[in-house]
Amino acid sequence: MNLLVILALVAAASCAEHLLPKKSVAIDKNSVLVLFGTRHGNRHPEVFLEENPRSWGYEGNTELTSYGKRQGLGLGKELRSFVGKLISRNYNSSQVKYYSSSANRCQMTLQTVTAALHDPEQWGDWDKKWYDHWSPVPYAIDDPLLRMYAVKECKGNDKVWGPIDKDSLPTLKKLKTSNSAELKYFADNTKWNMENLGKAADLADNLIEIDLYKAEYPSWIKSPKLKGYTFEKLKAKILEFAEVHQNACAEYGPCGNLMAGYWLQNLLDKLADANAGKGPQVIGYASHTEITLSVMKLMGYVKDELTTSAGFLVEFKRLPKPAVRLLNHDPNPIDEHVIYPAELTPKLKKLADKDGFIPLDGFTAFAKQFAFSDWKSQCDKA
Ligand SMILES: *[C@@H]1O[C@H](CO)[C@@H](O)[C@H](O)[C@H]1NC(C)=O
Numbered sequence: 001m002n003l004l005v006i007l008a009l010v011a012a013a014s015c016a017e018h019l020l021p022k023k024s025v026a027i028d029k030n031s032v033l034v035l036f037g038t039r040h041g042n043r044h045p046e047v048f049l050e051e052n053p054r055s056w057g058y059e060g061n062t063e064l065t066s067y068g069k070r071q072g073l074g075l076g077k078e079l080r081s082f083v084g085k086l087i088s089r090n091y092n093s094s095q096v097k098y099y100s101s102s103a104n105r106c107q108m109t110l111q112t113v114t115a116a117l118h119d120p121e122q123w124g125d126w127d128k129k130w131y132d133h134w135s136p137v138p139y140a141i142d143d144p145l146l147r148m149y150a151v152k153e154c155k156g157n158d159k160v161w162g163p164i165d166k167d168s169l170p171t172l173k174k175l176k177t178s179n180s181a182e183l184k185y186f187a188d189n190t191k192w193n194m195e196n197l198g199k200a201a202d203l204a205d206n207l208i209e210i211d212l213y214k215a216e217y218p219s220w221i222k223s224p225k226l227k228g229y230t231f232e233k234l235k236a237k238i239l240e241f242a243e244v245h246q247n248a249c250a251e252y253g254p255c256g257n258l259m260a261g262y263w264l265q266n267l268l269d270k271l272a273d274a275n276a277g278k279g280p281q282v283i284g285y286a287s288h289t290e291i292t293l294s295v296m297k298l299m300g301y302v303k304d305e306l307t308t309s310a311g312f313l314v315e316f317k318r319l320p321k322p323a324v325r326l327l328n329h330d331p332n333p334i335d336e337h338v339i340y341p342a343e344l345t346p347k348l349k350k351l352a353d354k355d356g357f358i359p360l361d362g363f364t365a366f367a368k369q370f371a372f373s374d375w376k377s378q379c380d381k382a
Pocket of ligand 1: 088092093094
């Protein structure tokens with residue numbers, strides 16, 4: 001089976017994934033700012049299945065894989081062609097600003113994205129022999145912005161994550177009871193404690209890598225001894241658990257809002273700056289599923305999952321009237337990326353013109369109800 005077929009199966013298994021458009025939309029000629037946020041690229045699982053001698057995973061658990069690096073580079077190339085003349089190829093500190101979560105996988109993803117955004121030329125081409133097509137590009141690490149779940153001072157984390165970590169949210173509870181035979185089968189064969197759905201998600205992450213690296217499946221997956229299951233069916237079942245807790249957080253108001261409300265405020269601030277004629281032309285952020293998906297939902301995207309290296313673009317133009325357009329970006333599936341209009345929540349859809357632009361004041365009024373700038377007090381309140 002080739003990679004595309006395998007990934008099509010992975011996508012089909014995750015069910016909400018739809019067919020991606022072939023071509024990216026073009027930037028509006030009046031756009032003066034592009035904000036983009038991305039989930040990190042493909043990464044290794046948190047725990048490895050140790051059954052067969054492993055031919056992959058040398059980067060270490062949760063680290064970015066070669067596929068993840070290629071996804072980042074592919075995203076950077078697509079962004080480069082989208083932004084066009086808005087920013088120069090050479091890094092210019094007054095035109096761009098980049099932010100990352102402290103996680104290695106996010107920083108490394110951002111580095112591959114900016115490598116493609118800033119392929120140096122002329123005076124910027126500093127070493128043709130060793131670093132062909134690459135220039136260092138600085139970024140800031142900001143965890144309250146892009147990795148709130150890991151911010152120790154944020155006491156609210158325990159509270160909003162509690163019902164997710166304990167699988168006591170109704171949707172998670174139901175997932176457990178309706179898959180009890182399957183979860184027992186996973187537990188018996190992995191020796192992992194499937195009382196927690198997070199472990200089923202780890203199993204899914206292993207399958208994604210086994211597919212990508214064309215590695216050997218454990219025999220209990222290849223030839224299932226579970227009633228009613230073929231190999232393909234079992235694989236699809238396991239993949240349903242990918243990112244189950246992260247997606248549940250984005251779905252669950254208190255969690256999604258605490259994870260992403262501060263980032264949302266930051267995005268609104270950047271838009272207000274651009275509207276006042278201040279600030280850079282491109283601002284990029286690298287983060288995680290539960291943060292990126294949450295901020296997208298808070299902005300009015302209709303979306304319930306986010307694959308590795310997928311995320312959003314917000315395009316802003318001042319003329320003829322200040323307006324924003326919300327776009328998705330997705331890998332298809334590794335090196336190719338596509339930028340396309342988002343599905344909007346009905347309230348925003350009503351405000352959008354035929355090109356998808358929403359008046360800035362309408363968008364701000366919608367999004368600001370979820371935004372906060374004082375994250376510490378928000379964490380105490382949660
Ligand atoms: C850097 O960007 C600023 C703002 O766009 C511009 O004025 C300046 O000329 C650029 N520098 C170079 C060397 O292109």
